[in-house]
Amino acid sequence: MASRWSKAKVALGLNLCVYVPRSHDDASPSVDVAARFSDVSLASAATGNSHSRPAMPTTPTPSSSGLRLAKTGSRSSKRTCAICLGSMKPGNGHALFTAECSHTFHFHCIASNVKHGNQICPVCRAKWKEIPFQGPSSSDLNHGRARINPVDWAQDDNFMTVLRRLPPPRVDTNRQIASSLFPTSEPSSFSDDEPLDPQPQKPEKSSPAMEVDTSRTRTVEIKMYPEFSAVPRSASHENFAVLIHLKAPFTAPRQNSSATQSNVAVARQTSRAPVDLVTVLDVSGSMAGTKLALLKRAMGFVIQNLGPSDRLSVIAFSSTARRLFHLRRMSDSGRQQALQAVNSLTSSGGTNIAEGLRKGAKVMEDRREKNPVCSIILLSDGQDTYTVSGSGAASIRPDYQSLLPSSIRGGAGCQIPVHAFGFGMDHDAASMHSISETSGGTFSFIEAEGVIQDAFAQCIGGLLSVVVQELHVAVESVHPRAPISLIKAGNYTSCISSDGRTGSIDVGDLYADEERDFLVSINVPASNAGEAGTTLVKVGCAYRDPVSKERVNLDGQDVRIQRPEVVSERSVSIEVDRQRNRLQAAEAMAEARAAAERGDLATAVTILERRRRALSESAAARAGDQLCAALNAELKEMQERMATRRVYEASGRAYVLSGLSSHSWQRATARGDSMEGTSLMQVYQTPSMADMLARSQTLGPGGLPHPPPVRPARSFPAQPQPR
Known part of the structure; x- marks a missing residue:
């Protein structure tokens, strides 16, 4: 009858190199045993047919990648383990591991060392190709894991010694990018921007398909x-x-019927000024899941629509900020690396908007060369958790005008506009609006997750024109x-x-x-x-x-x-009257917002209603002016978003501020949960913006159909229509 140790040899034989000490009840010959069994041999052993086992190979030499039990008289009694400094005296029942570099250790010492990720010899620092690992513990067997033990043998971790060959390293694209192309350590100066394109791409002169519209x-x-x-x-x-x-x-460029899409794209690139663009993206914990996925998709659209003369750098911020890659041209290789960098983003931590902006401004300030147009795009879905300090300062809004770099404020002679996008219901609309106003950029309110790409598309449609x-x-x-x-x-x-x-x-x-x-x-x-x-x-x-x-x-x-x-x-000029209506509507919005911030929502609604009545009586409105109709719809929407304090905090404030930003700069912004063809969106929208927006709504990155935007349920009651 075979001993329990014999059964252990059989059980662990499959694809493992096992070294077991000789026991008194073992009937096998007094030699070290090292076996590598096949599936057939394991099955036969489990059925008790032990005589059908194949012949065992000879025991590996100490220089091979194996573990051996110390034999009496084979080693000096003075030998010590380099990890625990304990004696490795033969015959005391401790399993020993001899590595491929010929250094020997207690098995339980080196197994614990390897368990924590160390795959280098503690003595000579050689990198191992094979490492020891601990077999299943007795506690595992006592908690329902006995099915991995096909025979009835006693478990003793001090004697169970197993060797496993390290698998080839799996290629992790995101980790590889982060460690090589986008290192975590950053230079002290961001003067490593890629040189400008010395020879911008030009459309083919021989092709009559593209002509410049000189009309x-x-x-x-x-x-x-x-x-x-x-x-x-x-x-x-x-x-x-x-x-x-x-x-x-x-x-x-005017397109003839024989023009190809590539020729049209090239002609558009050469008829405009190239751009230096820095995107500062919030990747805090609140961006996890769908938000981050949609942000990556939106950035993919931006990257694909930048030309080879445009340059891009991406800053990701949460508790801290990190530059993913230097300012580089969006050539084929540049686009590929930019897409890889964006796809490697993960969400965690808090929200440090000021640090993200400081790093984005530094990229612009340290440039060795400059494209004619430059801008920063900022997106955040949360409150800045680092700018405000002190237990009682939660209600105090940070003074971003004093925190922003001088280049953003225009103090360095060349103001860098920051186009800010407040995402969702929890972002700090007042601070984001302050950032955009200070820098000369616009503030957009993205209420629905599915509108991120469209909002970015409209913005870059302008920047690229x-x-x-x-x-x-x-x-x-x-x-x-x-x-x-x-x-x-x-x-x-x-x-x-x-x-x-x-x-x-x-x-x-x-x-x-x-x-x-x-x-x-x-x-x-x-x-x-x-x-x-x-x-x-x-x-x-x-x-x-x-x-x-x-x-x-x-x-x-x-x-x-x-x-x-x-x-x-x-008779008053209709052109003058319509612009006076626009300015007066913007003044009413600012006045209503001030009342709402004081908590007097009733007065805010009254101010907006009074302006709507005056607007309807103006000469331009009576003449059917489209701008007046759009202003009336906008004022009505603001009234609804000031119905209650909860509604105002959730979306009213951001909606009003995005409207003020649009009218103050006379430039299109994203507002609310849709970007689809409302008269309000078309007031300041240029043909280039409309074209890029249509492209976003038709096709997403990679030519895939753009899914319809996911719009949240309106959180405010509809106003009753007048009879």
Whole structure:
């Protein structure tokens, strides 16, 4: 009858190298046993047919990768284990492990060492290809794991010694990227940006498929509209409004029927200024799951739509911030690495928005070379948990204007706009709005998860179509007794000289086909007898073409009104009236928001309702103006989102702030749970924005159909319709 140790040899024989001490009740010959059994031999042993076992191989030599039991007299009694410094005296019942580097240790010592991830010899530091591992413990057998023991043998971890060959390392793409292309340690300076493309890609000249549409103007278009075309000669008029309307050029390639999609894409790339873009992405714990997956998809869309002359860098922040890769061109290899970096993102930790912005600004500040257009995209779904300190400061909003780098604030001479995207119901809309306002960017409210890609698409549709930079508008009073009293320019910097003779507006960048409207107030004096008309102001502008890098100066245009003795019918200009309605609606939004922040929601709703009534009675609204209709719908939506305190905190504040940002900069922003074709979205949306948005809604990354957005249930009651 075979002993229990013999059964143990059989049980552990399959694909294992086992060394077991000789016991007194073992009937086998007095030699060390090392066996490697097949499945057949194991099955036969389990059925008791032990005589059918194949012949055992000889015992490995000490230099082989094996473990052997110390024999009496085979080693010096003075030998000690390098791990526990205990004696490895032969015959005391301790199993020993001899590694491929010929160093020997107690098996239980080296097995514990390997268990914690150490696969290097403690003595010579050689890297092992085979490591010992501990067999199943007696506690495992006592908790329902006895099925791995096909025979009835006693378990003793001090004597059970097993050797396992290390499997080949599995290629983990994300880990490989993080450790090689995107190391966790960062340089002190981010001056490692990839050089600009020395030879931008050009469309094929031989192909007649693509032609430049020269039917549109190549310069900024200026139009002037006085509030009234005629003022009685003997009458004076204070705060007489003059509308300055600017429209950026739009030089899009005209596509013939034989044009290919690649030719169209190349022509678009060469007809615009390349971009340096830094995306600062929130990967805190609250972004786990669907949010992070949709963010990766949205970033994939952005990467695929950047051209080889555009450069991108990605900053990921949670409790800290990390640059995933340096600012590099989106060539084929650049796109691939950028996509890999984004796909490697995981979510954990808190939300440190300020640190993410500091690192994003540093990428811009340390650049050795600069593309003509630069911008930062910031997305966050939570409150900044690191900027606010102190137990009683939870209700105090951080002063981001003092925390942001000087380059973002424009203190370094070149302001870097931050286009902020507040995601979900828990983000800090006030702080995100403050960041965008301080930097000259826009604030968008992404209420539904499925709208992230569309919101990004609209934003980059504008950034990838900049045709005007450093636009400066000059206003000069021509009449000596008609000083400039006021310039309404929203968030754009404007100034008036002390004598009212001159004024200016700094507009900055314009996207292709983008429009700007500014109201200038002038005090019109009474006219002299016999004077048929009065010239009020002259307006001109200067800007830089980002593609040719040339300065363009446009001569001023005069605004002149008629001065008859009697004006039989005075009709206000629809163009002036509609812009006055826009400005007054924005003022009402700001006033209502201030009341809501004080907790007086009833007053906030009243302010908005009063503005809606005045809007409906305006000349532009009665004429069916589309902007007035969109403003009315927007004001109504804000009233609904101020129905209760809970609704306002959840979505009302963010909705109002995104509206204020849009009107202040006269630029399209994402608002609410949809981006699909509402009149409100089309107010400031340019053709390039609309085209990129349509592309996002049609196809996602990799040419896959874009799934419909997941819209949350409205958390506010619908207002009853008036009868």
